[in-house]
Amino acid sequence: FKIYVPRDSAAVALGADEVAAALLAQAQQRGLEMDLVRNSSRGLFWLEPLVEVQTPAGRVAYGPVTAEDVTGLLDAQFHTGADHRLKQGLVDEIPYLKQQERLTFARMGVTDPLSLADYEAHAGFAGLRRALTLDASVVVQQVLDSGLRGRGGAAFPAGIKWKTVAAAQAAQKYVVCNADEGDSGTYSDRMTLEGDPFMLIEGMTIAAIATGATQGYVYIRSEYPHAVATMREAIDKATAAGFLGADILQSGKTFHLEVRKAAGAYVCGEETAMLESMEGKRGVVRAKPPIPALQGLFGQPTVINNVITLASVPIILARGADFYKHYGVGRSHGTLPFQLTGNVKRGGLIEKAFGVTLRQLMFDFGGGSASGRPIKAVQVGGPLGAYVPECYWDLPLDYEAYAAVGITVGHGGIVVHDDTADLSRLARYAMEFCAIESCGKCTPCRIGSTRGVEVMDRLKNGDHQAEVLLRDLCDTMLHGSLCALGGMTSNPVLSALNYYPQDFGLAASVAK
Ligand code: SF4
Structure with a gap:
């Protein structure tokens, strides 16, 4: 039988490795043939480690599971037929997941992050394959038409950056992924790097094809050792399979990709300080102009996008700009993976289209405060985001509507505080x-x-x-x-x- 235990570092921190080891030991003792898959996390952190058992009806979830629960869980699943106290039912029916609009996170928790076969079986590389059939300018236009804006915090239209780099004349161009996710209460980049690395590779390769870049770097914060290791392994696998390197899928296009480990400074999340750091210098902000799209890494034209921005590109190319643009409100198109943390009952990853409200995120998904006390303030957009009072909790979330009342959406981090907060x-x-x-x-x-x-x-x-x-x-x-x-x-x-x-x-x- 097939069973899934997440390998995401949040699940590992909560004992997923011990649960996996206990399952393997029990399977051996009972003579069970077990296919144990280390999948990515669904992002339902209050249920981690979330163990899923494949059944004819679908995957049945149990959580949060400890190593001590494993014997009882296998007894319930295979012998007594009785419901186990940790049973959550079919994972796809859990309301927290069912009510989301998962585009970028569609494979999260579903696949083995380092299995190319699994990735391709779940629509992986469809965007890259399509991009390779199109003229580079059409690829840029698709991203422009989708309305995709930078998910790192600045919300600048990704297609405009790409267009600028594509039009620049230079012998060498670069694509840099900013994975220096330093905002408090944020983890969507980390989950992507650990949980669906081929999606990021695919998005960066499409960016390279669109702009004429041949070298790329993923700049990952040093506090993410699992993400660094996973990305490196994924890059090796993708290169060996012909999705990266010289002559990608016999197209004649070339794109090499490497991981650069950051050194722990928050300011290196600022794109020009990141470039300085990548060039081996102290992470100090550069004055603009020149903009990095014209003079970026080593003075060459450089596409710099955040992880989620680049990870959103494959589905735009695979399903078309109109499909993606259809989600959202106003000039905020698509979805955002919100990261709900702090004093909240059910913290986790919630991917929703723009237009959702803070109240829906904190109460419908989050279940209110963990302490049971009234919520007093919610900080949106990282450590330098505003504290949002209740009068704005019903405002549909949209870059412009938020900016009009002094709130930044930032990277989608939401940290909840109850009435004891000063x-x-x-x-x-x-x-x-x-x-x-x-x-x-x-x-x-x-x-x-x-x-x-x-x-x-x-x-x-x-x-x-x-x-x-x-x-x-x-x-x-x-x-x-x-x-x-x-x-x-x-x-x-x-x-x-x-x-x-x-x-x-x-x-x-x-x-x-
Ligand atoms: Fe940015 Fe100036 Fe502060 Fe440096 S000193 S982090 S450039 S605001």
Whole structure:
């Protein structure tokens, strides 16, 4: 019989390796012929390790399973026929999964991430095969028409970047995947690297074909050792099978791909600091222009996209731009893998089309706070995202609608806080985070963040005059910083001041 135990590092951290070992031992003891597949994670983290047993009706899920549960689980499945207390029913029928719109994450949890045969059996490489039949300009146009925007946080149209690189004249062009996923509460990049690496390889290869690049790099944060190992193995397999390297699928096109391990600086998620790091220098932000699309890695035209952006490309090429564009609202097309974390009952990966609301994500999917207390604030878009109060929880999620009320969607990270959270402390943490992670290139961020922590301490200690100074400082950092790290630090600080003034000891009427 066939049984699935995830190999995703979140599942492994919760004991998946021990569960797999116990299953193998039990199968040997009982003389059972067992095909144990280490699949990727479904992203239902409160149920991890989620074990799935193949049955004629479909895969039946059990979770969260420990090594001690394995004997009882096999007894229930194969002998007594009685329901086991951890049985979740058919995995495809679990509402958390059923109510999602999984496009990019369609194979997640379904396949063995390092099986090329499994990948191809689940629509893998269909986008690349189609792209190879098209003129490069048509491939770029497909991405433009799909409305795909950068999923790393900036939401810049991917097709425009590609068009710029394609039009640039140079002997060497590059495709770089930014996998330096440093935002708190985010893991969709990691899940993709570990759980569906061929999808990213396919997306990057399509980008190379479209723009004329022949060399690519995946820049992965050093805190992701499993992702680094999985990507390296996947690249070797794809190269050996002719999907990468010279003469891809006998098309005459060439694209070589390598992994570069990052060194642990948050600022290297900023694209130009990442390029510096890849060139062997200290990760310091470059002034723009020139833009990386014209002068990027080693001064050459470079496509830089985030993992999810590139991973969204295969389905656009395979199903067509219109199919993808049909999802979403306004100018926010397609889906976003939201990452629900913090004080929430059912944290996990939720891929939904734009237009979903925070309330739906936190309550319909998340089940409310883990503590059972009222939710007070939710931080959207990483450590430098705004704290969103309840008045915006029903706003359909869309880049423009959010920006209009000062919220950034960012990389889709959602961190929930209940009513015991002190927003003045959380906001101070954001300012301190900026001071620690600042690359030091520009004054508003380098000096401003350190002074900001001091001013916030004065405010917390009862010096109400410090509020004016803090707002002024945030304004300077917002408009005077060279990159988003310094510029966005005002988001958590001002949203905390504006919506939760009582946490700073200020009367509501004082807030602007
Ligand atoms: Fe460096 Fe901060 Fe300036 Fe960005 S805002 S360039 S991180 S000093």
